[in-house]
Amino acid sequence: MSHLVSAVQLQQLQIDAEHGVGAPVRLLDVRWRLDRPQGRPEYVRAHLPGAVYVDLEHELSRRGQPQDGQHPLPALEDLQHAARSWGIDDGDIVVAYDDNSSVPAARLWWLLSGNGIDARVLDGGIRAWAGEGLSIEQGDVLPAFGRVTLVPDNQAALTIDDVEDFARRGVLLDVRTPEQYSGARTVGAPVGGHIPGAVNLPALATLDGAGHFRSPVAMRRIFAAVGVHAQSDVAVYCGSGVAAMHMALALAHAGIRARVYPGSWSQWSNTRGRSVAEGILPAGRVSTI
Template sequence: MRAIITATELAHELTGSNPPLLLDVRWQLSLAKAAGAPDFDGRAAHAAGHIPGAVFVDLDRELAGTPGPNGRHPLPDVAEFGAAMRRAGVSADRPVVVYDGGQGWAAARAWWLLRWTGHPDVRVLDGGLPSWEGELSTDVTAVAEGDFTPVPGAAGRLDADGAAELARTGVLLDARAGERYRGEVEPIDPVGGHIPGALSAPTTENVGPDGRFLPAAELQDRFKALGVRADTEVGVYCGSGVSAAHEVLALAVAGIPAALYVGSWSEWSADPSRPVAVGADPQ
């Protein structure tokens, strides 16, 4: 099953006999509070205009648990996640397409969670809402309750110890910006730097200027240059398990399975017993 879908393909499928359920997961990682400005309101953006038939899903409340020692976006309670997905209309026998405002990070988080909990057919709209050329709707979408029952474990997941081990035995990719990896700046978490042994691989380099993924062959070349081979075990982390999901998605486009360290740097750096590396050297 392909991990992404183009806007043209989506428009065609929406006219078919089993159209996909659309989930709108518009969200932004915002530092606005520090400047006294309001946070981005994805629900308001959805109400102002969405792909017809889409249902809004709140990343912070429905795709993550309460922030704390396990990170800023820890895994949600599985039962609560399942209930939220059923309210949104998710069923096991209906395909799901997820989109966001174009960055792709939030959509990838929803994609990963649905895959990890066993949904057989979920894809991300490549390029997000900006790629959609059809009309938008302001109507409130009414959907029937879905029947999706999450069963965790269908996709790869790492905890902190697993990430540390993979950095030694396989390839652990850090999807954050290079300056955060090197520890030059850290605007969110208490400590800058990276997990020892992890390689810097900003997720922003997996897409072109239009926000769409690079061709699979180019992504394969990129990850090969980072040491990924056919038999390599790969994991990804970021600040809080959101942009890293986008890199896991890029790896899937390239045909490479990868695990997500959900707690990511926000969990790792909160534990003073965990070692921290700084600079461009992985170690």
Template sequence: MNAIISASDLASQLAGENPPVLLDVRWQLSVAKAAGEPSFDGRAEYAAGHIPGAVFVDLDRELAATPGTGGRHPLPDLAEFGAAMRRAGVSSGTPVVVYDGGQGWAAARAWWLLRWTGHPDVRVLDGGLPAWQGGLSTEVPEPAEGDFEPVPGATGLLDADGAAALARSGVLLDARAGERYRGEVEPIDPVGGHIPGAVSAPTNENVGADGRFLPAEELGARFKALGVSDGSEVGVYCGSGVSAAHEVLALAVAGIPAALYVGSWSQWSSDPSRPVAVGPEPQ
């Protein structure tokens, strides 16, 4: 099943007999969050105009738990996540499309959570809201309660020990900017650098200038150049488990399954017992 959908296909499906549930997850990381301030959650932008029928979902409150030992965006309580999805009208038998302001990170987080907890049909709007060619609405929908019950998957999720092991046995991709991977700068977390053995793979290189994903064959070639081969076990992490979900989505577009280390560098770097590598090489 395709993991992304074009704006034109979304418009057609919204006008069809079985329209998807539409989730607006506009959000942007704030460096100030490290000081305890909230991230930009897009609620005001949603109120000012959204794709008709879309329900707003708050990443920090509904797609993540309170920051702590699990990192800045740990897994949400699954009962609370399920309740939030049902309030948004999500049912197991109805397709879901998620979009954000164009960066794709927040939409990918929602996509990954829904897929990991068992929803069979979730896609991300390629290019986000900027790709939408239709009109916008300020009307807040009141969807019928959905029936989705999240059931966590047996695979697809890494903890710190699993990420460390995968960096040696498979391919662990670091989705952050290269300078953070190398340890040259670290604007948010206590220590710069990367998990020993991880390969630098900035997530912004998965998309073109328009914010849309590169074609599947180009993505496949990119990941092959980073060491991913047929049968490779692949994992991804980032700063807090959000942009890494976007890389997991890019891998899915290329037909490559991958696991997500949700705690990511925010969890890893907060534990002084964990080793840290610096420089351009995995080590």
């Protein structure tokens, strides 16, 4: 199953749907950045024709305490209500995109594909679409309410207790920057460092200079360098619980299934009694929060 689509492939999916030889295509605009979480103004100014805006902070996350992490997963019933409000019906193909290296779009992909939806990400985002000379529209899109029913797969998400000893039996990837991983720099966390045993592989290492995902072959070479292979038991985490899904998408593109620790460093670093490793090595200098 394809997890990514190019702008040209997306256009063909839409043409097939219009001619009744393919499933309906629903476009979701997930404009979001950690330092500017509200992406609706950008969406209103320019988006793919028919695309519906998705609010990552309120529809792809839920409110929680610091010990829950910065972006706790939404309850299934809330996610289903949101998906229906986006106009999704059973059998639809959902294509998500953004203007931020596919990071927020990957969170939507992860949430929907893990709950029985054929979800994909537009490789290169809105820039790739515009770069092909395809049309852009302005304003807001309010679709008719859909009737999709989500079918959950709870195997993809790890709890904080699940991840405690994961590195002893599998490969735990920390996808933050090397500075955040080592503890030299902290972003929105009370302490720096990483989960003991975790291996560092920044999420954006999976993209080329144009913001597109590298080929599956190139991706497998990158993953092999950190000990991840086709049959590896692998899990990923990041800072706030968003970029980890981007790495899960990159792994899926390479044919490797990964689980995600959604609480990520924002939860781990706010939980007393957890161990923290500092330095550039997985074992690092270990202390306790």
